[in-house]
Amino acid sequence: MKLRTFCKHTARSGFTLIEMLAVILILSILMAALVTSLAGARDVANEELTQGRITELGIALGTYEGDIGDYPPSHFDAGFSSSGGATNQGIEALVLAIWKAPFDGLGQSDDILGNKDDDAASGQPLLEILDMWNNPIAYFHRSDYGQVHTYLTEDNETGELVENEVVARKHPVTGRWANHQKFQLISAGIDGLFGTADDIGNFKMQEDE
Numbered sequence: 001m002k003l004r005t006f007c008k009h010t011a012r013s014g015f016t017l018i019e020m021l022a023v024i025l026i027l028s029i030l031m032a033a034l035v036t037s038l039a040g041a042r043d044v045a046n047e048e049l050t051q052g053r054i055t056e057l058g059i060a061l062g063t064y065e066g067d068i069g070d071y072p073p074s075h076f077d078a079g080f081s082s083s084g085g086a087t088n089q090g091i092e093a094l095v096l097a098i099w100k101a102p103f104d105g106l107g108q109s110d111d112i113l114g115n116k117d118d119d120a121a122s123g124q125p126l127l128e129i130l131d132m133w134n135n136p137i138a139y140f141h142r143s144d145y146g147q148v149h150t151y152l153t154e155d156n157e158t159g160e161l162v163e164n165e166v167v168a169r170k171h172p173v174t175g176r177w178a179n180h181q182k183f184q185l186i187s188a189g190i191d192g193l194f195g196t197a198d199d200i201g202n203f204k205m206q207e208d209e
Contacts, residue, residue: 043190046132051199053112054137054185057129060106061183064098071183074098074141074149080121087117087163090139090149092126099127117152130202131187138186138194140168145177145184150205156192164194171204178203 015023065071074090095113099105113127116136120126128136135153145168155162166186171178178184179202189198199205 005161005204019035019207033098045071046197047190047200050131050187050189051138053125053129053131054187056202057108057137057185058100058183060081062109063106064103067103071141072139074139074144074183075147076198085121087152088126088136088142090141090151091128091136092119092138095129116154129143131186133190133192135188135192138166138184138188140186142172142177142179142181142183144168145180151188151194153188153194156190162193163186166194169203 014106025133027073061071072094074085075091076089076093086196097103098108108129112132114134115125115127115133116130117126117128129139130139133154133156136151138149138151140147140149149165149166151164152162153162153164168184169186170176170179171177183202184196185202187200188194189196191198
């Protein structure tokens with residue numbers, strides 16, 4: 001009688017624990033890279049949209065100057081009182097000027113307005129024009145170049161509200177005030193902090209050199 005010999009082959013099925021962990025690690029790295037790429041693209045888009053907002057606002061202020069003979073002030077009169085003191089007053093003074101009759105915002109959308117410092121005057125909120133990170137855009141009439149203005153913004157890294165001391169900028173080549181006969185508009189940029197390399201303005205920045 002012949003004996004048959006059977007060879008048992010163990011079929012391999014599934015992944016080992018180490019292989020599964022390796023796959024998870026690779027997927028995590030790819031996901032992190034994707035998130036970083038998307039965040040970077042979003043920041044670039046927000047920079048371009050903020051620059052566009054500043055440009056459109058500058059055109060509107062040109063219309064205002066053509067009608068009034070000067071650009072809106074960037075400070076309140078001495079007798080003006082508000083619940084927020086002098087915080088964000090440059091852009092708040094601008095909004096008060098161009099959103100009243102007959103200008104009605106000069107074509108600017110109400111959607112760009114906010115109240116970062118939550119202040120008011122005579123029972124009405126003192127609104128600011130915001131950038132794409134929901135921080136107020138700083139505004140300086142040429143008569144306030146050299147003055148220090150306080151702006152309340154949100155630090156985009158910590159989420160904390162920060163008081164910034166903001167001043168008008170000088171041209172990196174001539175050393176004169178940028179837009180010395182007009183006005184300056186400045187966004188704190190991605191980080192939400194004024195005076196850093198990512199600030200955006202309606203003039204040539206020092207960092208552009």
